[in-house]
Amino acid sequence: METREAKPVIFLFTFPLQGHLNPIFQLGNIFFNKGFSITVIHTNFNSPNSSNFPHFTFVSIPDGLSESEATNPDVIDILHDLNSKCVAPFGNCLKKLISQEPNAACVIVDALWYFTHDLTDKFGIPRIVLRTVNLSAFVAFSKFHVLREKGYLSLQESKADSPVPELPYLRMKDLPWFQTEDPRTGDTLQRGVMKSLKSSSGIIFNAIEDLEPDQLDETLREFPVPLFCIGPFHKRVSPSSSSLLTQDMTCLSWLDKQASKSVIYISLGSIAAIDESEFLEIAWGLRNSNQPFLWVVRPGLIHGTEWIENLPKGFIENLEGRGKIVKWAPQMEVLAHRATGGFLTHCGWNSTIESICEAVPMICKPSFGDQRVNARYISDVWRIGLHLENKIERVNIENSVRTLMTSLEGEEIRKRILPMKETAEKCIKLGGSSHRNLENLIAYILSF
Template identity: 45%
Template sequence: MANAGDRRQHHLVLVPCPYQGHLNPMLQLGAALQSTGSFSVTVAHTEFHFPNQSSPPHFDFLPLPDGLSDADKSSRDFVSQILKLNVNCKASFHESLTRLRERTDRQDEIACIIYDGLMYFAEEVARELKIPCIVFRTCSAANTSTYNEYNRLQEEGFIPLQDSKALELVPGLHPLRFKDFPLYKFEGSEKLLPLLKRSNQVGSSVAYLLNTIECLEESPLMKLRQEYPVPFFAIGPLHKIAPPLSSSLIEEDESCITWLNKQAKNSTLYVSLGSVASIDEKEFVEMAWGLANCEQPFLWVVRPGLVRGSDAIDRLPNGFAEIVGERGRVIKWAPQQKVLAHESVGAFWSHCGWNSSLESISEGVPMICTPCFGDQRVNARYLSHVWKVGLLLEDMERGEIERAIKKLMAGEEGEITRQRMTDLKREVMHSIKEGGSSYNSLHELVKYINSL
């Protein structure tokens, strides 16, 4: 590792999107770059969901006034929130950067701005201030590539998506079906489509970063490199490359690790549908009884807001706790990376967000895939159909749930799936070692930024 005192240190400004699944990889990227000794890091973050400034301790934080009302902040309309942030934050970011440049000397000048593609106001400001910028997408390469096809699919009459074509393969995007598209059954798609198109434009950006791995997504990455005229850097899984840090917006219940210590190796199902996805009360009840009837130990994350319109942990069905006893543990939020690394965890029932998918692959934990919206459907298709390290479970019915859990955790097919995941983990972990693709990409990125 380079010594920061041995050479000139440049200043990076990171602009994350203010949701857990976007914040984590952006801070991990900052920590990975900072650890090379080449950069100091400032995180320009909206006041909305502003993170704990004590963790990570070595970043400077720049609050951006965002103009969101209380109603905006409590809304479940994430597309509208993001659109408003892009309008409201541009002027405050421009002003904050101008002041920041005035305060810094030439030894700590801003080398570039790295922004989440959904926070495209940062690219506009960087262009106006003539600061190099780099776009960072926190989703998979496969999902990113779908965005570039929307215009073509609209012209060919496939969008709006029709239920009658749900199971048909999308022309030019094998192996995705129309039902795997982020737009499929998404309320408010008339606002989402323009947002996705805008967020995927590089504009004045001089490079494109993705939290992925060459061995996982060789074909989608090749497609993207042909479509964009800028260098591509696949640097993942970032949570394994970066120094350890905690950036959870929800308090983690560490006591679950003590409970996991009492369970047998590979015996426990970890269940979490992420920080944003929600289900209705009927689906929640079916989940509960599927878990109660499966006869496997389980750790179930039931965060506030998981069930639409209620604090779900108080809605567990009558008799559930008596049947489950000590075999199950229900908590509000888990230290997920620690849980997946625990030897007692034998499978992960997930919404298949990209961070969760990468974390599960990195620990060799096979998955039950229940995508809820957006890129989760693309990820689930790759996990279950391409890499074949997960089982797709879309029918939230207790019998189907019980069968899926038993198939993955106690059946022959589960053993085969587990072995595939173990093999995939080996490839992924090789990529972050010296000479591996992600290791090389990180060091090439450092050289590239220093050359700007």
């Protein structure tokens, strides 16, 4: 009897934050469709729902986080706690998996797992790193030590609009910034990530090199390891949910009732929080714009409140159905809906590339990390959106929404994003840059 050759196995070590789970599961599906078996290593903290991925094998490791550590609002502290507490559990798990799996090809780890290089070297298995930012933000992060040494990071308020000589297009206020009580912990994280990247067997980006050719050249000069830009991930695979929150699917039937390109969609991501005053200014700005809106207000988004209980009495009723507020939404489906005409976003890279792929122009309200870099590129370089530069006030929200959705300027922005969508579609087809890079990546993994 003919025996079927066993599939090569890729171990994915997921990082337990929403913006990192989505791309790594999309990547896992890409490799599965190319003939690999996928084993997912994950923490108990923010454990993914394995039933959504029955074709993967799931292995959990204890993360050792106490309840207070797991609910710490300082995300950088959580990152460091996970990297210190998961060393032994990950090492034990990896050792066991390698001993059981003769066809292990490599480990793909999220870049935030900066401790993993010593263990993968110890066990003799190649380690490829997934970086979930785009190339422009990656270049800015790679210069973090220079920015710190030159004192730029402390100038973000006093000289907010001054240019950054080392980073064309960016201003001081656009530099990557970590949401942490102690800036030194951000520096430690950055050093750990950079060391891990430079010692890896390769780096994968959910990015499109055709959109960022200069940044690709600079990255290739800085990092002497193979780089693979194979985005947009989500356009290569069928949708499957890695959401940690329950998605409210009623928003899709609500969108069905709205006019084409009429709805402004608002979502500020899975981590950032805003003050009650900012929340109310956004609410009144949306109401006063007279534009239909779909607004994601995640529990925990507003400091000191459960959900939307601080909205003025009668606010929602007075909208007369023109607005809908949900706790979480199926974002890719929302952006792809014919009724969605604009996106008020925190400018995380997942949201940005999803918006580009549907030619939905953006209004930028970045908070931290790569979001500030992305916002500047969206507004000033690619010119496919507007930037809320100043304090959040209702008149700014109202004017931005009206400009994007109903003005000639908004129409010009819409025209500029269309070629970017076309580039995203072409790059994953035969002969496109991302298609070619994926084929090279697969050949590279099989050569180990």
